[in-house]
Amino acid sequence: MSLLERLDRFNRRHPWSHNDLYGPWAAHKVSAIGARRALDVGCGTGHLVDRLRHRVPEVTGLEPDPDTARRARERFAHTPGVTILQRGFDEEVGSGWDAITLVAVLHHLPLEPTLRALREALAPKGRLVIVGCHREEGPADLPLSLISALLNPLVGMVVQPRAVTEPPPHMRAPTAAPRESLAEIRAAVRRELPGARIRRGLFWRYTLVYDRPA
Template identity: 60%
Template sequence: MDLLSRLSRFNARHPWSHNDFYRRWIAGQVASSGARHVLDVGCGTGNLIDRLRLRAVSVTGLEPDPPTARIAAARFAGTDTVVIEEAGFGQRDRNRRWDAITLVAVLHHLPLSETLRELRECLSPGGRLVVIGCYREASPGDFLISTAALVANPVMGLIKHPAPARSLPVQMTAPTAAARETLDEIRVEAAATLPGARIRRRLFWRYSLVYDKPAA
């Protein structure tokens, strides 16, 4: 059995969420913007919302996968500051604007150019967009970071899930899709649609994008 197969089997026994790894950072970005009303697109089971609601006046979570949306809705039942909608981004309230919008491993499921434009329009003046996204590996830099992630991933798995798992955690069972755009393509589109957006390559096959909409 080759090394990658062994790593895959090990990681399956010690699963952990690469998306949850960035929860604290995302919540900090939202909090530092002073956002009061937040939209979390593709909220999953609500792990990020659990942090966002501590600082915001209200958090709306959109989740198109019915079983996942039901889990999130049950989790926050009776919480006046959180609303979970079984809906995708295209089914949002188009008349509403938010002080901050977050997307975690969601943007690559959607048409990039159109979605970035609509996200900008959904922000209130002075609002902040925070994205943790997936990209298609293409450059030497991509593969270098990927190699580092391959080494770090099982270590994190042992730390976060030391006992061998019989099944994936529920937050890791929602439908997934392969990324279409490279990081360079995302940078080009963001520069055209979200002037001033800050994009960084991140560990564990992710990148971050932060955009502040002008106040005027």
């Protein structure tokens, strides 16, 4: 068994969600503008929704996977101000949102049409917060990728010290490999979300913040 195979086996036995690392950052970016209504697209079982509900009076989560949406609805069944809808972003989601968040979701959707729809769904001065996945390409991705590969098992031992045979419920939603490189995403964002700020991050993620003009 090669070193990479051993590392992959270890990571599967000590899983942790890379997305959870960015939850506090995303919630802070939303609360920083005093949002009253927030939409979390692809909310999963509701980890980010749970953070947002303490800072935003009205939070709506969209989740296309039926089983995952059911778990989220059960989790917030008695939580005022939280609504979970089992639907995808390609369905009607309304407009006038003070904040919209997507964590590891955008790569499941057509890039430019989705960016355009997200922009139009925001209220004037509304904020879009994205934690996205990108396809690794070229030497620019290599340093953070190596650091992430080394840190991943260490964090896994802290978060999930006991070996498991399957990932926790919030990590069982359908996944997909990202199609676009970060350079391609930046180019699309320049066209659809002028002025957006994109940063390369750890654990094969990038962050994006866009404020719609008044």
